[in-house]
Amino acid sequence: MQLSIIAAQDRHRGIGKSGDLPWSLPAEYAYFLRTVHNSPVVIGRRTFTEELESKPIEGTTTIVLTHDENFSVPGVTVCHSVEEVLRLPLIRQATEAFIIGGEAIYSSFLPYAERVYLTHVRTTIEGADSFFPKLEPKEWEETWGQDHPADDDNEFAFRTTILERFGVP
Secondary structure, X not given: OEEEEEEEEOOOOEEEEOOEOOOOOHHHHHHHHHHHOOOEEEXXXXXXXXXXXXXXXXXXXXXXXXXXXXXXXXXOEEEOOXXXXXXXXXXXXXXXXXXXXXXXXXXHHHHHOOEEEEEEEOOOOOOOOEEOOOOOOOXXXXXEEEEEOOOOOOOOOEEEEEEEEOOOO
């Protein structure tokens, strides 16, 4: 199993504002959906309820990580620790599993990640209140990248990249 992180950040690592994504980038969202399709995804409870409105992502197995022992949503696997997620057979048997946010979830799983799919949105979000963790350049190498210009549907230009960790964590 390969554990990967997928995220989009602004120039200052901002990933959210007031519990929501701070941009509208349909091309980037389509890339996200293609990338995670048929894979398990791990998301924090707050991000799941606020950004996804408690709806699993179609074509994925959604795992919500929460401290709330009473949290339950039909069609969703609920876990209460990083270790519990990593022990799940559906994670251990997957070709690739994705960590999809938010800030605390990214930070908690970063030590276990082998790959990061990181979109660099070419803007600065004023008032961003959640951030992607800083990646140490000496630990990560960009192995793929593609630019996308701003257009009628995508308000900002962005670059999608894949970064591989040197060695296995």
